[in-house]
Every structure is written in C-alpha cells, then in structure tokens.
Amino acid sequence: MTKQTTINILLVDDHAIVREGYRSLISKQADLKVIAEAANGTDAYLLFKERQPDVVVTDLTMPGLSGLELISRLKQRDRKARILVFSMHQNPSFARQACRAGALGYVSKNSAPDILLRAIRDVYLGRHILSADIAQALALEKLGNEATALNSLTAREFEILRLLIEANTQEQIAKTLNISPKTVGNCHYLIKNKLGVNSDIELTRLAIKLNVVSLLDLTDLT
Structure with missing residues (x-):
C-alpha cells in the first residue's frame, strides 16, 4: 500500500x-x-x-x-x-x-x-x-486607460506604490525592501510616469480610485 x-x-x-x-x-x-x-x-x-x-x-x-x-x-x-x-x-x-x-x-x-x-x-x-x-x-474586469496603466507596473513598482500611499518615506521603503533610496526614488518617478500623474496627491487619489488602498486603510494610518 x-x-x-x-x-x-x-x-x-x-x-x-x-x-x-x-x-x-x-x-x-x-x-x-x-x-x-x-x-x-x-x-x-x-x-x-x-x-x-x-x-x-x-x-x-x-x-x-x-x-x-x-x-x-x-x-x-x-x-x-x-x-x-x-x-x-x-x-x-x-x-x-x-x-x-x-x-x-x-x-x-x-x-x-x-x-x-x-x-x-x-x-x-x-x-x-x-x-x-x-x-x-x-x-469581467473592464480595463480603462488607468487600470491598464496600473497593470503595466512591475511587482516591485506595485509594492513601492502601496508603501508610498501608506505615507512611508523613501528611506523607510528602501529599508523594508532592502534596496537603495535612489532606487526607490527612480521607481517613484517611473510609477508616476506610467500612471500619468504629476504629484503624490494625484497618485493617492488614483490609488484609491483603483482600489489599491481604501480611505479606511489611510485613516487607520493616521
């Protein structure tokens, strides 16, 4: 057996x-x-x-x-x-x-x-x-231009986006992901470029709109 x-x-x-x-x-x-x-x-x-x-x-x-x-x-x-x-x-x-x-x-x-x-x-x-x-x-996902842009992010970029929205500094993100602050800064720029936003405020609004984070999540951080 x-x-x-x-x-x-x-x-x-x-x-x-x-x-x-x-x-x-x-x-x-x-x-x-x-x-x-x-x-x-x-x-x-x-x-x-x-x-x-x-x-x-x-x-x-x-x-x-x-x-x-x-x-x-x-x-x-x-x-x-x-x-x-x-x-x-x-x-x-x-x-x-x-x-x-x-x-x-x-x-x-x-x-x-x-x-x-x-x-x-x-x-x-x-x-x-x-x-x-x-x-x-x-x-069933209906991909608009913004959702398509979000899906263009790499897994690393997506994670950095999430950490940025949670109000982590570049130094904190670098320590968490074991990468250099310069790399985080470069990814931050690429993320905004890919998503077509010009500021972190626009980035946060877009992240909420696309359900990357919720307003409740952000409230819990304050």
Missing part, C-alpha cells in the same frame, strides 16, 4: 487568531500539516530557509515585509517555491501582481474552507489556481 504524502505548510499571517483558525482547519486533513508559522514576511523568509516547507500560504498585507515582497524573495531564493496567497484583497490587480511575482495561486478569504484546502493541494502539484470570485473579477 502506497504511503500517503504529507504536504508541509508554512502559514504566514499577521493575525494570531486567524492563523489559529487556519491551523485548526488544516490539522483535520490527513495529508496536510502546518510545520511553521510567521506573523510577518521577514520571519517567514527565515523559516522558509530553515524548514523548507512544501507550500507557503501567505497573506499580502502585513507589517514590514509584505506578502508581495516575500513572494519575490522566496522565488529568488528557490525558483521552485510553491506559494499560495490567501488574502482579503479581492481587487484583481493584487491577484495579478501576486502571480506575476511568482505565486501559483490566489484565494480570497471570502472563499469556503474546502476551496483553500483544494488550492493548497493544487499548488503543491504545481498547478495554477484562483478562487472563483477572483477568477470572475479578472474575467
């Missing part, structure tokens, strides 16, 4: 109660096992190197190193890394950027538990997977 394969999982989410819920769900599956947990991207990267999980399940929005940047770094370290995003963000641009960075799957937190479990198994097998709501949003 063939021994059942156990899929070892690194779970990354900054909310301890949320992680506990996922761990409880996953622990009931004979073929799935959470071997490590992290509350931020920096710890997740170190645990990935130490524990070498089969699948990384990560949120996108976390303090410090975000899920998007984590994906990029994991793929740079191991191009075969299997990563599934499990996020509250239903904006198709987030799913597009996560997949562009190297994630194999993207499931929204509105999905039923069995969708997440199925996605973990699919990602382990190297398959691309989107939850139905994300797939529909991508399929």
Whole structure:
C-alpha cells in the first residue's frame, strides 16, 4: 500500500487568531500539516530557509515585509517555491501582481474552507489556481486607460506604490525592501510616469480610485 504524502505548510499571517483558525482547519486533513508559522514576511523568509516547507500560504498585507515582497524573495531564493496567497484583497490587480511575482495561486478569504484546502493541494502539484470570485473579477474586469496603466507596473513598482500611499518615506521603503533610496526614488518617478500623474496627491487619489488602498486603510494610518 502506497504511503500517503504529507504536504508541509508554512502559514504566514499577521493575525494570531486567524492563523489559529487556519491551523485548526488544516490539522483535520490527513495529508496536510502546518510545520511553521510567521506573523510577518521577514520571519517567514527565515523559516522558509530553515524548514523548507512544501507550500507557503501567505497573506499580502502585513507589517514590514509584505506578502508581495516575500513572494519575490522566496522565488529568488528557490525558483521552485510553491506559494499560495490567501488574502482579503479581492481587487484583481493584487491577484495579478501576486502571480506575476511568482505565486501559483490566489484565494480570497471570502472563499469556503474546502476551496483553500483544494488550492493548497493544487499548488503543491504545481498547478495554477484562483478562487472563483477572483477568477470572475479578472474575467469581467473592464480595463480603462488607468487600470491598464496600473497593470503595466512591475511587482516591485506595485509594492513601492502601496508603501508610498501608506505615507512611508523613501528611506523607510528602501529599508523594508532592502534596496537603495535612489532606487526607490527612480521607481517613484517611473510609477508616476506610467500612471500619468504629476504629484503624490494625484497618485493617492488614483490609488484609491483603483482600489489599491481604501480611505479606511489611510485613516487607520493616521
């Protein structure tokens, strides 16, 4: 009789109660096992190197190193890394950027538990997977000129845009992403050029309009 394969999982989410819920769900599956947990991207990267999980399940929005940047770094370290995003963000641009960075799957937190479990198994097998709501949003998305411009950003530029809108300085962004302030400044210029805006105020307004951030998110930062 063939021994059942156990899929070892690194779970990354900054909310301890949320992680506990996922761990409880996953622990009931004979073929799935959470071997490590992290509350931020920096710890997740170190645990990935130490524990070498089969699948990384990560949120996108976390303090410090975000899920998007984590994906990029994991793929740079191991191009075969299997990563599934499990996020509250239903904006198709987030799913597009996560997949562009190297994630194999993207499931929204509105999905039923069995969708997440199925996605973990699919990602382990190297398959691309989107939850139905994300797939529909991508399929039905009506791309105007502004949305098309947003999708022209690279994953790194998209992450810098998000951090800029959250009122991080160029020095703070450089430290978070482990790049030089000059590189951040150059990307800042390219982002505004690609999006056709002339000021940071216009950039913020456009980011809100395209659901990169919400007014509530910005209020929470004040």
